[in-house]
Amino acid sequence: MRSKRARLPLRRSLLGRLLAVSVLVAACSVAATAWLAVRTTSGAIKQEQGQNLAADARIHDTLLGYAARNPTWDGVGATVRELSRQSGRRVALTTQGRAPIADSATEPTAPALPPRASAVVDPLSVDTAPAARSADRQDAAADRIDPRAVGPFRLSAAERTSLRRLAERNVACLNEAGIASDVVVGPSGRPRVQAVGNNPQRVLGTRCDASELNALTRSEKKALGALDRLADACLKRQGRDGVTLNEDLSWSEKVLPLPQPSAVPPSDALGKASAPAVRPRRTGEDDRAIASCVTTARSEQLSSYVASPALLFIGDESGATVPGFDLSPANTAEIAGAAALVLALTVGASVFAGARLVRPLHALTGAAQRMRDGEEHASVPVTTDDEIGRLAAAFNDMSAHRARLEEQRKAMVSDVAHELRTPLSNIRGWLEAAQDGLADPDPAFVSSLLEEAVQLQHIIDDLQDLAAADAGVLRLHPEPVVVEELLSQVAAAHQARAETAGVTLGVRFGAPVPALCADPVRLRQAVGNLVSNAVRHTPRGGTVTLCAYADESGPPSEAGRGPAGQVVIEVADTGTGIAAADLPYVFDRFWRAEKSRNRRTGGSGLGLAIVRKLAEAHGGTASATSVEGAGSAFRLRLPAGSEQMTTAS
Numbered sequence: 001m002r003s004k005r006a007r008l009p010l011r012r013s014l015l016g017r018l019l020a021v022s023v024l025v026a027a028c029s030v031a032a033t034a035w036l037a038v039r040t041t042s043g044a045i046k047q048e049q050g051q052n053l054a055a056d057a058r059i060h061d062t063l064l065g066y067a068a069r070n071p072t073w074d075g076v077g078a079t080v081r082e083l084s085r086q087s088g089r090r091v092a093l094t095t096q097g098r099a100p101i102a103d104s105a106t107e108p109t110a111p112a113l114p115p116r117a118s119a120v121v122d123p124l125s126v127d128t129a130p131a132a133r134s135a136d137r138q139d140a141a142a143d144r145i146d147p148r149a150v151g152p153f154r155l156s157a158a159e160r161t162s163l164r165r166l167a168e169r170n171v172a173c174l175n176e177a178g179i180a181s182d183v184v185v186g187p188s189g190r191p192r193v194q195a196v197g198n199n200p201q202r203v204l205g206t207r208c209d210a211s212e213l214n215a216l217t218r219s220e221k222k223a224l225g226a227l228d229r230l231a232d233a234c235l236k237r238q239g240r241d242g243v244t245l246n247e248d249l250s251w252s253e254k255v256l257p258l259p260q261p262s263a264v265p266p267s268d269a270l271g272k273a274s275a276p277a278v279r280p281r282r283t284g285e286d287d288r289a290i291a292s293c294v295t296t297a298r299s300e301q302l303s304s305y306v307a308s309p310a311l312l313f314i315g316d317e318s319g320a321t322v323p324g325f326d327l328s329p330a331n332t333a334e335i336a337g338a339a340a341l342v343l344a345l346t347v348g349a350s351v352f353a354g355a356r357l358v359r360p361l362h363a364l365t366g367a368a369q370r371m372r373d374g375e376e377h378a379s380v381p382v383t384t385d386d387e388i389g390r391l392a393a394a395f396n397d398m399s400a401h402r403a404r405l406e407e408q409r410k411a412m413v414s415d416v417a418h419e420l421r422t423p424l425s426n427i428r429g430w431l432e433a434a435q436d437g438l439a440d441p442d443p444a445f446v447s448s449l450l451e452e453a454v455q456l457q458h459i460i461d462d463l464q465d466l467a468a469a470d471a472g473v474l475r476l477h478p479e480p481v482v483v484e485e486l487l488s489q490v491a492a493a494h495q496a497r498a499e500t501a502g503v504t505l506g507v508r509f510g511a512p513v514p515a516l517c518a519d520p521v522r523l524r525q526a527v528g529n530l531v532s533n534a535v536r537h538t539p540r541g542g543t544v545t546l547c548a549y550a551d552e553s554g555p556p557s558e559a560g561r562g563p564a565g566q567v568v569i570e571v572a573d574t575g576t577g578i579a580a581a582d583l584p585y586v587f588d589r590f591w592r593a594e595k596s597r598n599r600r601t602g603g604s605g606l607g608l609a610i611v612r613k614l615a616e617a618h619g620g621t622a623s624a625t626s627v628e629g630a631g632s633a634f635r636l637r638l639p640a641g642s643e644q645m646t647t648a649s
Helices: 014-069 077-087 157-176 200-204 218-237 284-302 329-372 387-435 443-471 483-493 495-501 520-536 607-617
Strands: 090-095 100-103 119-121 181-185 191-195 243-245 251-253 310-315 479-481 504-509 516-518 543-551 566-573 621-627 631-639
Touching (some): 014 077, 014 119, 157 191, 479 520, 483 520, 495 504, 516 520, 520 566
Parallel strands (some): 504 543
Antiparallel strands (some): 090 310
C-alpha cells in the first residue's frame, strides 16, 4: 500500500521559503532605492545640469566658429547632427525670424521649439566670452567680435606658404640657440613662433631675426587700409579727427602735412611771428569713441564674410525638462506609497510564481512514489517549456525507459529460460530413456547428447559475452588485421555448412582495402555470426557473398583533418529477406522474425546482438538493409588504420 506523506508546513516548504526570500529582497530593494533616491537626486540633477552647460557651451562655440569662417549657413546641417549625436541633445538653428536653418530632430512628430532661444549665434556680437586681444592693445574694453572672424585679413595661399617658411627658419634658429619653440598658426593663416615657456625676453636675446615674419603682407595691408578708412568715416561723422590703425588694431594720431611758410610770415601788432596751431589733447571720451568706431568698422568690414545671426535652441529630444526634487511630506508619502505597492506586487507575484513552481514538483513527487511502489509507467503532465517542464519531460522519458527495460528484462528472462530449457529437456529426455532401458548408449546417442551440450554451452558463452560488453569489460587484443585474409578464413570455416545447406559461399575483393587494428578473434566471431545467420536464412541454390571496401565518407576524425577513413565488411545473401517493420529490431537480443522459436528455423537470437556489441567495441557500427523476398545485406563499419577503440580492456 502506498505511503502518504503529510504536507509540509508553510515555513518549511519551498513556497514559504521562496515567499520569504522575495519579500526580504523586495523590502531591502525598496528601502535602498528610496534612500539612494533621496541622497543622490539633488547631486545627479546638479551634475546633469553642469554637464548640459558644458555641452551647451561646446555646441555654441562650434557653431560660432562655423559662422565666423563661412559667409552663409549652407551646409551646417551635418555639423548640427554631429553635435546632437555627441551630446545626445536636440540642436536647432533658426533665423532671427525663427525660420528653420537646421534641426537635428528630423522626425515629423518632433516637439515644437521653445519660445525662448538658448543663445544667439553671431560672430560679430559674441555674448558668451570676450574676444582675445593682444597684450599691447590701447583700449581696455574688449570688443565682442569672435577672433575666428578674420574676413579680408585671411592670407592667400602664397602668403601662408611664404610666411610658413620664414617661421620654420626662425624656429630652427631658436632651436640652435637652445630655445625650444614651435610654429602656431592663427585663424587668418598667419604663423607665429611661440617659445616653450612663452618667455619673449629669451627670444630677444638671440640673433634670430623675426622682422620679416612680423611684417604685414599685401592682403593684410589692403584689409587694414580699408578698415582704417571705415573707422575714419565713422569718426568724421562724429566731427572727430581720424586715426591711424596699427597692425594690432591699436591706433595713433594721423600725421597731417605741415603748411608751407610764406615769404613774409604774418606778424601780430607787436611785430612777432605767429605760432602754429596746437592740436587739443585727446581725452578718455575720445578713446572710447575711437574704440567704438573701430569696432563698428570691423563689424562693417566682416559682415559680408560671416554668416548672419541665428537663434540657437538646445534641449532634450523629447522636449522634457528635468524637474526639481525636494523631500517634502507629499514626496515622502509618495515614496512610501510606491514602496508599499512594490512590496504588495512582489508578494503577489511570489505567491503566484511559487504556486506554479510547487505544483509540478508535487506531481513529480507523487509520480516518483508511484514508481517506487511498482506502478507501471508513472508519468506527470507537461504543461510548460521551462526548467520544471523539462524536468517533468525528462522524468516521463526515464519512466518510459524504465518500463521498457522492465519489459525487456522480463522478456529476456523468459527467452533465456526457453533457450536453456530446450537443450536441457533433450538431454534429460535421452538420459531418462537410457535409464529406463528405452535407448542404448551407442555412439549416436552420445553424439546427440554432445550436440545438445554444445548448443547449451554456446548460449551460455553468448550471454557471457553480452554481459561483458554491457559492463564495459569485454577484453580486446588489437593487432593489425588484413581484411582479405580474415574474410577468407571465415569463408573456409563455414564452407562445409554452406555446402550441406546447398548454398554457394564466396568472397569478392575489389580495390585494396586498408588494414584494420582490431582483435582478430572477436572480428572473426562477428563476421562468422553474420555468415552463419545468412546461410541459415538462404534457401538451397542461393548465394552468400563476403566483400570489403574502403569508405571515405565517414564522420570527421578527431584531428580535424576531414572525414576519417572506414572499412566496410559486408555479408550479402539472396535469402528470404526481412520485413521492413522488423528491420529496426534485428540487432535486439532474442529477437527472431519467426516467433515460434523453432530451433530448425532460427538460432537463439543472440548472434546479431553480439555482432553489434563487438562492432561498437571496435569503435564501429553495425547496420542492415533488406528487401523481403530478395535477400539481405549486413555491414560492419570499422575505423581504418590505428584508430583507438572505444571499449577499454
